Amino acid sequence: VALLSFSNVAVNTFKREFIAHSNGAESRSPYFNRVAIETLDRFVSGNIIRPHAFRVMKSSVAPFLISGNEPFLENKDFRFWAVPKRGKEFPVPPKDIGNVAIRFNGNGFSAYYNTNGGLVGVDGWEKVAERLAAIGAYTHELGRYWALKALVDNVQLLGAFAKRYPHIIVDEAQDIDCLHGCILDVLSQSGVKINLIGDPHQAIYEFSGADGSYLTQFDAASSTLNLPLSINRRSVKAIVDASNNISGS
Numbered sequence: 001v002a003l004l005s006f007s008n009v010a011v012n013t014f015k016r017e018f019i020a021h022s023n024g025a026e027s028r029s030p031y032f033n034r035v036a037i038e039t040l041d042r043f044v045s046g047n048i049i050r051p052h053a054f055r056v057m058k059s060s061v062a063p064f065l066i067s068g069n070e071p072f073l074e075n076k077d078f079r080f081w082a083v084p085k086r087g088k089e090f091p092v093p094p095k096d097i098g099n100v101a102i103r104f105n106g107n108g109f110s111a112y113y114n115t116n117g118g119l120v121g122v123d124g125w126e127k128v129a130e131r132l133a134a135i136g137a138y139t140h141e142l143g144r145y146w147a148l149k150a151l152v153d154n155v156q157l158l159g160a161f162a163k164r165y166p167h168i169i170v171d172e173a174q175d176i177d178c179l180h181g182c183i184l185d186v187l188s189q190s191g192v193k194i195n196l197i198g199d200p201h202q203a204i205y206e207f208s209g210a211d212g213s214y215l216t217q218f219d220a221a222s223s224t225l226n227l228p229l230s231i232n233r234r235s236v237k238a239i240v241d242a243s244n245n246i247s248g249s
Contacts, residue, residue: 002036004043005171048147056149057133066137068095077131082113082120098139103178144179151186162190173198174212175205181214201247
């Protein structure tokens with residue numbers, strides 16, 4: 001079982017509670033080491049990107065995460081070019097390479113530069129992503145893209161992964177973005193049981209594509225068992241009523 005969330009605070013809380021629930025007998029429990037409690041990004045990078053993505057990335061070295069401060073990003077071959085609807089195209093500053101987001105529109109992938117003014121289309125991003133991949137470099141967003149391709153392009157890897165983690169639980173699921181959602185969809189189609197826990201009205205990462213829509217669509221699927229919470233034990237009634245009014249619940 002994999003129990004995943006989006007913050008180290010949540011993960012540490014889960015680990016502490018899990019150990020307490022096991023009465024501190026983790027060394028004696030045959031199940032303790034069969035539960036992975038991690039952030040979703042760490043889970044994907046540790047199980048897919050670092051050990052397996054180098055094949056689809058066509059890299060001869062182990063993949064490594066870049067921050068945007070690496071000097072080699074000044075090379076023109078590693079520049080993403082933003083193409084606004086009005087005005088001239090311009091290069092994405094290397095320090096903002098982490099703000100290049102990838103979206104799936106049903107037919108294929110597109111990339112956008114996430115600026116203060118909104119999303120700006122990025123032209124020729126696949127070639128730049130491939131050049132970076134060839135030397136093993138990836139951003140958080142590109143890492144998810146290569147992880148998805150690694151699963152889709154390698155049936156044996158996908159099957160082995162599904163057998164190793166037949167049950168995945170994601171907390172704060174309103175924070176699932178486009179590529180995380182695609183990865184979960186592929187795993188679900190391979191037989192992995194997916195449980196999502198969250199509230200779309202609490203989505204706060206809309207700028208990164210996590211607007212709660214994946215959770216809403218997942219909840220609306222005919223194959224999904226919906227178990228809503230009807231009691232709030234964290235707020236007084238006045239706060240609950242106010243938030244329900246704002247969210248239209």
